[in-house]
Amino acid sequence: MSSPPATPPVLSLIHLPAELLSSIASYLDVCSLWNLLDTCTWCRYSLLASPTIWKQLEFNLDSHGLHAVYAALRRFRDDNGHGLRLRVEQISMNGTDDSMISPIVMMVKFPRMLRLSAKQRRFNTNLETDTKILQELIKRGSLQPGSLALRHLDIYHYYMDYEPHLDAYQRTLDRLCVDKVELDIRRCYDPPSTLEDQMDELQLDTTNHNDNNQQQPQQQQQQQQQQPQPQQQYCTRIISKTERCWACHTLLTRCWHCVSHCTQCKTKRLPPLANAHQHKQQRLEQQKLRLLETNMAMMDPDLKDEFSLFE
Structure with a gap:
């Protein structure tokens, strides 16, 4: 009588090498990452000792609800002895179009963050409101000028059109951060903002006009004088700096x-x-x-x- 086939041994997470466990954790969003830490003590100490997986975090409301996201944020405390809050350098919250979570929450929570991506938040990207909130935080002392390490901020969504508060938002960010913050949006074609720029543009147009007059015959000059000169077309619509x-x-x-x-x-x-x-x-x-x-x-x-x- 033949013996039954041997069942393969069941391997648990504690049998995985620490390098493989860290590689798996690097592909998880922040809620799934904390769930992995809670599976066993070995996973917790192995992942908390790895500084690389905490440099880049991803927040996803499609897989986890808002309550789970805020529960994960509360675990980044300074009193637990791990210093995880200061390890975070990049955060992705693309598509988290919810009014209860915003890029300002990430700025306050992670002051050493270098890059924040909050794209495709069509209904909750409001530069006027964010500017007022940041200025109010500065007045209250919750955020100090030059206290943030942020360098890149992505806030573009496909339905952006005109944004009159872009300059005020940029100035407020530059005041809060050590370095100038680079946004992923800009205006299509801005008019000269200063008197010096206007004089430079006027001088350039005059120089080009004089050069053309010297090269063209007298008949062409008369025709050009009769025709109206086209005005420079400015456009203040918002476009993405990376669109191809x-x-x-x-x-x-x-x-x-x-x-x-x-x-x-x-x-x-x-x-x-x-x-x-x-x-x-x-x-x-x-x-x-x-x-x-x-x-x-x-x-x-x-x-x-x-x-x-x-x-």
């Missing part, structure tokens, strides 16, 4: 309202949301192509010859 053409991936410097076709490939431009959708479709097609090439490379040579008959 969906066809040739050229960096776009003007909004799609002002420049309707790509200056490099002459392809008709799309609105920001449709442009991002095209980029996503191209990435998916490239992934499918790479997967197909990998499967073909791993295929048996004899079987590959049989499939070549259908090509």
Whole structure:
């Protein structure tokens, strides 16, 4: 009588190498990371002793509710002896479009954070409100000028149009942080903001006009004097600094309202949301192509010859 097959041994987390456990933890959001720490004492001490996994945190409201996110934030305390709050350098809270959690919460909680990404928060990105809150925190003494290490802040979403409070928001951030904060948004084409810039632009236009008059014949000069001179078109719409053409991936410097076709490939431009959708479709097609090439490379040579008959 044959013996039953032996069951494979069940391995627990304590049998995993510490390096492998840290690698797994680096792919988890902050709530899942704390859940992993709570599984056993060995996981807790191994992960708390790893400084690398706490440098970059991700907050995801789709997988965990707002209550779980705030419970995870409360565990970053200074009185527990681990100093995790000061280890955080990068935070991603993209898509957390909830009024109960904002980039200001992260600024106050993690003063040594260098980069904060809070993109695609369409309904809760309000620069006017955030500017007033930050200025009020400065008045109360909750935040001191020059107390934050923040250098990069991403707040773009596809439906941004006009933002009259961008300059005040930028000045407030620069006052709070040690270095100048770089935003991922800018205006399409700003008019000169100072009298010096206006004089420089006027001098440049006068110089170009005089050079053209010296090179052109008298008849062309008379025709130009009869025609109205085009005025410089300014545009204060908000655009992303990293937006690229969906066809040739050229960096776009003007909004799609002002420049309707790509200056490099002459392809008709799309609105920001449709442009991002095209980029996503191209990435998916490239992934499918790479997967197909990998499967073909791993295929048996004899079987590959049989499939070549259908090509």
